[in-house]
Amino acid sequence: MKIIKDKAIVEDSWTHYDGTGDIPAGDLIVPLAVWKEMDLSGRKVGLRLEPDDHPGDMVDDLDSFDLIAINFPSFNDGRGYSYAKILRDRFGYSKEIRAIGDVMRDQIFYMQRCGFNAYEVKADRDIKDALHAFDDFTVTYQTSADEAVPLYRRK
Amino acid sequence: MYIYNQHDQQIVEQRAAQFRDQVKRRLSGELKEDEFRMLRLQNGLYLQIHAYMLRVAVPYGLMSSRQLRMLSAIATKYDRGYGHMTTRQNIQFNWPNLEDVPNILDDLATVQMHAIQTSGNCIRNISADQLAGxxxxxxxxxxxxxxxxxxxxxxxxxxxxxxxxxxxxxxxxxxxxxxxxxxxxxxxxxxxxxxxxxxxxxxxxxxxxxxxxxxxxxxxxxxxxxxxxxxxxxxxxxxxxxxxxxxxxxxxxxxxxxxxxxxxxxxxxxxxxxxxxxxxxxxxxxxxxxxAYFTDPDYAELPDQCGALEQNLLDNKDFSFWYKQNVLSHKKAGYAIVNLSLKKPGVPPGDITDKQMLVVADLADQYSFGELRSTHEQNLVFADVRKEDLFDLWQSLRDTGFAEPNIGTMQDMICCPGLDFCTLANARSIPIAEKITRRFDDMDYLYDLGELKLKMSGCINACGHHHVGHIGILGVNKKGTEFYQITLGGDATDTASIGKIMGRGFPEDEIIPALEDILKIYIDIRTPGERFIDTYRRVGAEPFKAIYEEFSLRGAEL
Structure with a gap:
C-alpha cells in the first residue's frame, strides 16, 4: 500500500494487526491492548490510538513504539489533532506520527501543522492529489508543530 | 480599522483558491456531500430550504464604506438584491448559486473580506461591542x-x-x-x-x-x-x-x-x-x-453643545424623537453615535437592499469617516457623527428607511430567519415579527413601554436569542401546527438571566393578543419609570399568568 510520508508517496512497510488471527510477519501497528497482551518481540511495533485513548495515559510506554498511528474514525472527530500536538510538544515523541482512518486531502494541511508526518489516505482517493494539500497555504498565523513563532515575529 | 498586510491578503486569496478547488471537486462528484458539507460550512456556506446561503464575516462588526459597496455589488450580481445582517454582526446572502461562490469569495478578497469560519465546528468569526472605541x-x-x-x-x-x-x-x-x-x-x-x-x-x-x-x-x-x-x-x-x-x-x-x-x-x-x-x-x-489601526479618527475640536442641533430639536418633533431614541452620546465632545434602525414594519429584521447599502456607504463617507458597524441586534451604527450634521443625516436616513425611531423599543426585535429559509426551524418567525411590528406601531405607546427587548426564534436552537429577551417568543411545531411559547425575564447584559417559559404555546393568531395582555399587565403594575424587565423581576411570573385566563375567555382552546 502507498502512503504519504514526509511529503512524498512511499510504499508502506507496516501492517495493521488487531490481535485476531495469525500474527502477520514484519512490522506491526497494533492497539494498546494487543501490545500489552501478545508477544511481539523481534519486530518493530507501532501503536494505534483511537480517539478515546488519551496519549497522556501511556506516557511511560511511548518509547517502546517506532510509530504512533492516530485513528480518525470520522474526519469530524478532531481529538487526534490535539493528541499529535501533545505527543510532539509535551512528550517529545519524535518518530513517525501517522494519520489513519478518514484521512483526505482537505484535512492533511492541518494535520501536518499539528505534528503528523505520515498519512494513510483513504483508499478511494487519489493519493497524488492529496499531495497538493501541503501547498494549500504558504502563510499561517499561529505557532504549531511546524512553526515555533507566530507570523508577526517571522517578518 | 485594520488594514491587511501582504500576508493577511495572501491568506484570504489562498482560501478562495482552495475553496474554488473544493467546489470543483464537489461538482465533479469526487467529494461526497457529507465530506463537502464540513468544508463548505467552514467557509460559511449553508444549504437552506430553497438555496445555498453564504455568510460573510464582518470581524467584530466593523466595515468600511468600500466593503459595503462590494457587499452591495455581490447582492446585485449574485443574489436577489439584498443581504441580511445577523445576530453575530455578519451579513448573509440567501440566494447564491454554488458555482458562483468562488467568484464571490474572490470579489470579497479584493476588499479584505472573506467567509472564513462563519460556520462549522470551529472558532467562528469574533463579535464585539459595536461601540468599541x-x-x-x-x-x-x-x-x-x-x-x-x-x-x-x-x-x-x-x-x-x-x-x-x-x-x-x-x-x-x-x-x-x-x-x-x-x-x-x-x-x-x-x-x-x-x-x-x-x-x-x-x-x-x-x-x-x-x-x-x-x-x-x-x-x-x-x-x-x-x-x-x-x-x-x-x-x-x-x-x-x-x-x-x-x-x-x-x-x-x-x-x-x-x-x-x-x-x-x-x-x-x-x-x-x-x-x-x-x-x-x-x-x-x-x-x-x-x-495603531484602531486609533481615533481625525476628530475636529468642537464644543459639545451644538446650537444648530438644539434649535432643530426644538423645531422638529420627529427629529427630536429620533435623536432621543437612536442617537447615543460619544466620548468626544461635539460628536454623537447614530444607530441606523433595520427594523421597519414590513421588512424582515436585519434585511438591507443593495441600493440601501450604496446609500449607507455614501452616508458613512460623508458623515462618519467612511466606516460603519453592525450590531448583534441586527442594526447598523455610524460611530463618529458630528452633532452639527445630525439633522442632515437624519433626513437622508429617513429617505433610505433607516430612521425609524425605534432603537431599544419593542419594534427593535431580534429575529431568526425561521421556517421561511432555515432547514432547522420548526416554525416561521419573520411573518410573526412582521405582524408584531405592524400591530405595535404606535410610537407613543412604544415610548411609554420604554426599553423592551423582544426576541424571537423559530426553533429551540435559539438563533433569535429568545432566551434573553425581556419577552421571548419560541416557535414550536406540534403535530404539524405552529405554536409559539412565550418566555419572560431574559437579559443578555451584565445582569444576565434566562427567560422562563410562561406555559403552553399560543397558536399563531393568539400571539398578538397574548402580547397585548402581557403589556397591559405590565402597565398596570409597573412603578413610575420601571422597565419591563425590572417589573418582572420585582413581581415574578405569577401576575403575568393571567394571560392564560384571557386566552380562555376569548374561547380559544388550550
Missing amino acids: VARDEVVDPRPYAEIMRQWSTFHPEFAYLPRKFKFAFTGAKQDRAAIKFHDIGYRAVKNDTGDIGFEVYVGGGMGRTPMIGKVINSFVPEADLITYTEAIMRVYNQFGRRDNKYKARIKILVHELGVEEFTSRVDAEFAALGREGAVPLDRAEIERVS
Whole structure:
C-alpha cells in the first residue's frame, strides 16, 4: 500500500494487526491492548490510538513504539489533532506520527501543522492529489508543530 | 480599522483558491456531500430550504464604506438584491448559486473580506461591542485584541474539528453590549490596579436548547497570556468535550458536567504545560502594531453643545424623537453615535437592499469617516457623527428607511430567519415579527413601554436569542401546527438571566393578543419609570399568568 510520508508517496512497510488471527510477519501497528497482551518481540511495533485513548495515559510506554498511528474514525472527530500536538510538544515523541482512518486531502494541511508526518489516505482517493494539500497555504498565523513563532515575529 | 498586510491578503486569496478547488471537486462528484458539507460550512456556506446561503464575516462588526459597496455589488450580481445582517454582526446572502461562490469569495478578497469560519465546528468569526472605541464607559478598546484573536483563530490547525461550533465575544466597556455571558468564551478587557491590561474570561455561556450563563474562570488574564490561555481552554474542550451527542457538545455542557472548579483546574494545568513547552506570549510590539489601526479618527475640536442641533430639536418633533431614541452620546465632545434602525414594519429584521447599502456607504463617507458597524441586534451604527450634521443625516436616513425611531423599543426585535429559509426551524418567525411590528406601531405607546427587548426564534436552537429577551417568543411545531411559547425575564447584559417559559404555546393568531395582555399587565403594575424587565423581576411570573385566563375567555382552546 502507498502512503504519504514526509511529503512524498512511499510504499508502506507496516501492517495493521488487531490481535485476531495469525500474527502477520514484519512490522506491526497494533492497539494498546494487543501490545500489552501478545508477544511481539523481534519486530518493530507501532501503536494505534483511537480517539478515546488519551496519549497522556501511556506516557511511560511511548518509547517502546517506532510509530504512533492516530485513528480518525470520522474526519469530524478532531481529538487526534490535539493528541499529535501533545505527543510532539509535551512528550517529545519524535518518530513517525501517522494519520489513519478518514484521512483526505482537505484535512492533511492541518494535520501536518499539528505534528503528523505520515498519512494513510483513504483508499478511494487519489493519493497524488492529496499531495497538493501541503501547498494549500504558504502563510499561517499561529505557532504549531511546524512553526515555533507566530507570523508577526517571522517578518 | 485594520488594514491587511501582504500576508493577511495572501491568506484570504489562498482560501478562495482552495475553496474554488473544493467546489470543483464537489461538482465533479469526487467529494461526497457529507465530506463537502464540513468544508463548505467552514467557509460559511449553508444549504437552506430553497438555496445555498453564504455568510460573510464582518470581524467584530466593523466595515468600511468600500466593503459595503462590494457587499452591495455581490447582492446585485449574485443574489436577489439584498443581504441580511445577523445576530453575530455578519451579513448573509440567501440566494447564491454554488458555482458562483468562488467568484464571490474572490470579489470579497479584493476588499479584505472573506467567509472564513462563519460556520462549522470551529472558532467562528469574533463579535464585539459595536461601540468599541467611542463609548463613554469604555476602559479598553477591545478591537485590537479581537483582531489579534481573529488572526490567531484563522485556520488554527488544532481547532478546526471541534465537538461543536465555538464563539468568542469581546468587550472593553463597563456595560456589556456584546452578550459576553452568552458566548462560549466572553472576554472583558479590564485594567488592574497598576494599569495593566488583562481579561476577565467567561466560559460556557450560550443559548440553544440548554441556555446557560457563562462563568468567570479567570478574573485577570494578562494580555500577554491572552492567546496561550485561550489555547488552553480550546485544548481542554477539543479533547474532553462530548462528541456522542450533538446537543451536548457545546463547551457549556463540559463546564457544567465537570463543574467550574474542575474545568478551571484543567485549563490552568494545560496553560502551565503550554508555558513550559515554550508558548510564545503575545508581545506588546504586536499589540501596538495592531492597535495603531484602531486609533481615533481625525476628530475636529468642537464644543459639545451644538446650537444648530438644539434649535432643530426644538423645531422638529420627529427629529427630536429620533435623536432621543437612536442617537447615543460619544466620548468626544461635539460628536454623537447614530444607530441606523433595520427594523421597519414590513421588512424582515436585519434585511438591507443593495441600493440601501450604496446609500449607507455614501452616508458613512460623508458623515462618519467612511466606516460603519453592525450590531448583534441586527442594526447598523455610524460611530463618529458630528452633532452639527445630525439633522442632515437624519433626513437622508429617513429617505433610505433607516430612521425609524425605534432603537431599544419593542419594534427593535431580534429575529431568526425561521421556517421561511432555515432547514432547522420548526416554525416561521419573520411573518410573526412582521405582524408584531405592524400591530405595535404606535410610537407613543412604544415610548411609554420604554426599553423592551423582544426576541424571537423559530426553533429551540435559539438563533433569535429568545432566551434573553425581556419577552421571548419560541416557535414550536406540534403535530404539524405552529405554536409559539412565550418566555419572560431574559437579559443578555451584565445582569444576565434566562427567560422562563410562561406555559403552553399560543397558536399563531393568539400571539398578538397574548402580547397585548402581557403589556397591559405590565402597565398596570409597573412603578413610575420601571422597565419591563425590572417589573418582572420585582413581581415574578405569577401576575403575568393571567394571560392564560384571557386566552380562555376569548374561547380559544388550550
